[in-house]
Amino acid sequence: MDMEVGLITKRSDEVEMIYMEKLMNFVHQHELVEEDYGTHFTTDEVFPSREDLLEWVRRVAYRLGFVIVIIRSDIANGKQGRKTYVLLGKPIGKGQGWVLKVICGTHNHDLYDTLVGHPYAGRLKANEHSMLVDMTKSMVKPSSILRTLKENNEDNMTTIKQVYNARYSYKRSVRGPRTELQQLMMLLDHDNYLHWSTCHESSNIVSDIFWTHPDAVKLLNAFNIVFLMDTTYKTNKYRLPLLEIVGVTCTGLSFSAGFAFLSSEKEKNFIWALQKFRGSLLTSHVGPEVIVCDRDLALMNAINIVFPKARNLLCRFHINKNVKAKCKMLVDSVEAWEVVMDSWRTIIDCTDIAQFDEFVKSFETICSPWPLLVEYVKNTWIIPHKEKFVKCWTDSLMHLGNTTSNRVESAHWSLKRILQNSMGDLCSCWDAIKDVIILQHNEIKASFEMSLHVIGHTFNVQLYKMLVSFVSKHVLILIAEEFDRVNDVGF
Structure with a gap:
């Protein structure tokens, strides 16, 4: 409590009396008086189960301004302590339900105006914890999780800190005794990802990790003409740069061909990652014809060493x-x-x-x-x-319209939109990458099916008869545009 004490320069009986009167008034105003709330819990209702009984009791207690906890009954040993409610729930017969009996309903301290911020009142129920786990797996923001919990239960007293703590506890329980890197390797193995790692020369500490999805291997072997490469930052709390390699399908969609966490952006790190990409993923010995990147000299040198026959274009x-x-x-x-x-x-x-x-x-x-x-x-x-980057040289290459790094920049944006922040661990980043890849592959499969089964009116003519269902719709559109251009300017 806040008490303002003034400096008494002149002592007198009158001053002391006024002071004592004010003090006694303050004490009387804040005197704790016991009150019996037992009538609020008196009911003849028969509850189907113990959980239903507890839910009803807690709901009533919440409306009154306190929470009900399950503890051992008081043994009246005379020790100083807070007097609590004593409620007794007991079954009335095998399978017949539960009834509530109030033994003591007095409370010996003032009730709170609100229970927000009280740890016990903010505990998550079983169904709320299950909801939090599902939303955490879906990379939902903690603030959105809290808002959903309160929308589903108007009596919810959970705070944002408790949501963060529950998320952390869940992730720790999933990991168990494994280290973060061991957990990442286990996840990669569990989902059949192809992955490699390398250690520092002077120790057994892992420095770089490269991985790719098994379906991405099929895609990059089928569409290995053009790849785009770029590193991005702010994806993990360790500030490790993430190298992403993006390819292009025949339907004009992008796919993530490979990822690598690198300890640094030096030439030797890029060479190691690109060697894994080349030797372990590409079925042909030719390799890509065009690789697009930014003016990162270390990456450009690595491309020239690992893919000497590929033409390296810079983002216009x-x-x-x-x-x-x-x-x-x-x-x-x-x-x-x-x-x-x-x-x-x-x-x-x-x-x-x-x-x-x-x-x-x-x-x-x-x-x-x-x-x-x-x-x-x-x-x-x-x-x-x-x-x-100048057209008179780049137009002679089969770059399929990729003269900028926009595709890989867009892939970075999609990843960071799911990541939400840059303070996650490596496993959180991998979870986000996994979600991005699932969405990518779903869209690519849908585009393949559409090219096989959906024929536009434009292509339902004799000119395209031999191409429909054998060439993607995206390529048919490009052919149609080129045909119109030929008609306009001539051969």
Whole structure:
């Protein structure tokens, strides 16, 4: 309680009397008086089971402002302590039900205004705990779990901290005595994932892990022309980068071909992961024709070493983004920005090698007031990497329209949407990846069936008669677009 004590500078009987009167009033106001609540629990109802009886008693107690706990009966040994209710439930006969008898119903302290925050009142019931486990498996946010619990039970007193604790206890019970890494390996084995791991050179500590879904192996062997690779962050509390490799099906959908937790983004780590991807997953000795990634020099070097015959393309979207950011940094006029970026787009969209040098010289002339911008564009992009992003070189490759890393970026987004935060362990991350893969494969299977059995009016003509049900609908659309283009411009 808060009591304000003033400094008494002049002692007198009158002052002391006033002070004592205020003190006695405070004591009387907060005096604890016993009250009998037994009548609220008096009932002639016969309950079908012990659980039904307890549920009814707890519901009544909640309305009164306290909770009922099951403890041993008081033995009246004279020891100081809180007097509790004594309720006795007993069966009235074999299979005939349960009745309630109140022996003592007095309470010797004030009742609480609310039970929110009291640990016992917030305990989860069996059905609520089962609901929490199911929602945790489905990667539902703790806040959404709590909201669902309260929507299903208006008397629920559970707090968000208790939800977090229950989730943690469940995950610990699933893991048992195993370490986190042992649990991850067990999960990979249980679901028949193909996986490999490597250790640090000077110890037996696992440094990198690579794995892929068994169905993804079938997909990447069937569709091994183009792959996209990129690392993402903020997927686990250990801050391990996650390398994801994405492929493209004949129906135009993306699939996750492989994942790897890496201890660092050094060239040797990427080489190890790509070697596992190449040697253990690809049935052909040719390997992919095109690999798209960002300008990660370590990853690019690893691609050239592991897949020397594959053409490595760089993401045009991120190149444009970087050049635009540099332009805004060095060019002080908004009108000049547009002129510079138009000239840059002319370079990367050049379709004739003979005109490429001319477009570069034009860009240099326009950007002559800003030599640092010209130096950045030439030394960072044009001289070392022009064959990896300029159309006159990339259009000669079978990249199937993949000139950016958008597919793998989209895969990262899908994963992080399920992950919710970056503080989970490796097993939580794997659970999210597993859910993403299940959704991916379900959508891919549906697209295959649609290509086999659903024929659009556009393709129900003699021209496509030999292709329908043998070529995917996505490819038929591309053929139709190309046919229309030929009709417009001629052969």
